[in-house]
Amino acid sequence: MRVIRKYANRRLYDTQQSxxxxxxxxxxxxxxxxxxxxxDAKSGEDLTRTILLSIIIEQEQADSEAEVFSNDLLAQLxxxxxxxxPLPLSRYxxxxxxxxxxxxxxxQNQWKQAIRHTPMEFMREFAEENMRFWQxxxxxxxxxxxxxxxxxxxxxx
Numbered sequence: 680m681r682v683i684r685k686y687a688n689r690r691l692y693d694t695q696q697s698x699x700x701x702x703x704x705x706x707x708x709x710x711x712x713x714x715x716x717x718x719d720a721k722s723g724e725d726l727t728r729t730i731l732l733s734i735i736i737e738q739e740q741a742d743s744e745a746e747v748f749s750n751d752l753l754a755q756l757x758x759x760x761x762x763x764x765p766l767p768l769s770r771y772x773x774x775x776x777x778x779x780x781x782x783x784x785x786x787q788n789q790w791k792q793a794i795r796h797t798p799m800e801f802m803r804e805f806a807e808e809n810m811r812f813w814q815x816x817x818x819x820x821x822x823x824x825x826x827x828x829x830x831x832x833x834x835x836x
Contacts, residue, residue: 681708681715685726691717702734709734 683700684692693700708715709731717730739746748756759768 681713683715683717683730684720685717685730686720691730692720702730702737705730706734706738 682694683705684694686692691700691702691705692698693704705715705717715727717726718724719726735748739748756768
């Protein structure tokens with residue numbers, strides 16, 4: 680697992696690549712499914728959640744069209760923290776999000792297959808398959824006659 684150290688000056692240092700990184704660099708690691716841990720440079724305290732939340736905040740502010748957390752949703756999340764026995768919201772959100780991502784990948788794959796198999800593409804593949812069949816058939820010696828010759832008894836015996 681890649682270790683990122685956060686220094687007092689708020690800079691993030693990637694110990695694997697020996698260079699300073701930005702929140703955008705860490706966002707790319709997340710997209711590439713590269714595991715990492717952010718720790719305080721002095722104490723070693725795990726700061727990963729705080730950094731992940733910072734990445735989400737940055738994304739929410741950068742693109743208002745792709746806003747995931749509405750004001751109402753954020754208010755509801757704050758209310759969950761105030762409940763006497765909080766809901767297992769984390770597990771529910773993780774599983775729901777994972778399911779949504781898997782379904783999105785499956786849908787994208789199905790679209791790729793559907794686009795690949797347009798009627799014209801299907802006809803082209805069908806024609807190529809037929810062409811290969813006939814080329815193979817016409818280039819082979821007459822198989823049945825050879826078999827018939829082998830089945831007839833040798834007259835010289």
